[in-house]
Amino acid sequence: MKYVVLVMLVFLCLAGATAAKEAQPNEDPKIEQRMKALTEQLRCLVCQNETLADSRADLAEDLRREIREQIKAGKNDQEIIAFLTARYGDFVLYNPPVKRTTYLLWFGPFILLIAGTGVLYRYLKHRRELISDEPLTADQRQRAEEILRGESG
């Protein structure tokens, strides 16, 4: 079942690509530029590894239309992003906000770094203790000297 949906989504993405009803030559270039800047930070939910700016999926087209209209209506970027996250969740943001559910995402790498440094430090310290001087006994010293002179067995 999951695969059916997946295959469907892939086809949806491809279908969008062939349709290419994208060209909007009559649009105000300033609005287009703002829309592009905004949609480049947003994820298309149909083709999840594409930005809303690049995606040719139908939904992405509709959302670009929506964003275009909101820009024309004088909404600022925060308001438009709030509009989208209210409907699709933080998942649409490529730059997720810092909040309780994303603490692990944001701070996890630093925790791992600190933990890793700690482990490395302890390991190195432990190793240094292991190599700490252990003077040879008189017998061992004599044998070592024989080996070095090449007189051994």
Added chain:
Amino acid sequence: MNKLLLIPLVLFIALVAFLLVGLNRDPHEVPSPLINLPAPDFTLSQLREPNKTFSPKEMRGKVWVLNFWGTWCVACREEHPLLLEYSKTGAVPIYGVDYKDDREVALQMLNQEGDPYVLSVSDPEGRTSIDYGVYGAPESYLIDRDGVIRFKQIGPITREVWQKEFLPRAKQLSQ
């Protein structure tokens, strides 16, 4: 020292556990922020009678399902016979939003294959669907008496989903 050797093994097992959970999850199922929030309002023209409208406000006091579908959507066709079957049981009324579709084609399909919906409305530009955060039809919302969304199914409703998610919740919410 032997204990130290176990650390990579433990880490490896933890990694495998994460991967196993990850593999069994569908990355296309994004949790909806609309759960437990009021269902967005709309007034759309009905599919069968275009001069009549429908709004979720009319459903106050009832537990119902709002299903987003389209004739272009393969998975919706897969879901269709099940919806027909469930609509006949009368357990929960199912309303449809025909999403980015052609009215004639949609009506033709419903007439040929059966109509599980109490009524469907037409959302040709997909604006209402955007308000509901629909991104992969079919999607179905279970809405309670106060007009609050209680559950959302992304992708087709299966027997399992209907028995385990929709029916028990609908029963509980109707009490």
